[in-house]
Amino acid sequence: MRGPAALIVALGLGQLAAHTTMTLSEHAHSPAPGLVMLGAHAGATVACALAVLAAERLYRVVTHALHVVLASLAPAAVTSRGHTVSTGIHHGPVDALLRASISRRGPPALV
Incomplete structure (x- = not known):
């Protein structure tokens, strides 16, 4: 189960x-909550679900924008004839660090 309904159910179960x-602990709480408390819990659950859904949507927008910007900054490949060809592939900062730290040195190539 996915989507807003699943999120509301999960948050409601958390509440x-x-x-x-809190009822089982030494905290002074009545085991049978009143209507006001149930309403407050329901309102908090819906408000938190809306906040999480908005954050997910904003995350998708921001990551898409970053992907577009970083893809346009991807380094271009140079062919053996000196022509520049855009690879259009962006591997990300972790891959860039790994590529920079792994030695490409090997035995000399026979010409």
């Missing part, structure tokens, strides 16, 4: 688990 834990 229920927290409320049950």
Whole structure:
């Protein structure tokens, strides 16, 4: 199950688990919550679900924009004749660090 309904269910179960834990502890809480408390929990669950969904959407927009910008900055490949060809492939900062740290030195090539 995915989507907003699954998120609301998961957050609601989290609210229920927290409320049950507080009821079983020494915290002064009534085991049977009133309508006001149930409404507050339901409102908090929906508000948190909306915040998480908005953050996910914003994350997708920002990462797409970064991907477009970084892909345009990808280094161009130079052919043996000196022509420049854009690779259009961006491997990311971790791959760049690994490529820079791994030695490409080997035995001399026979010409």
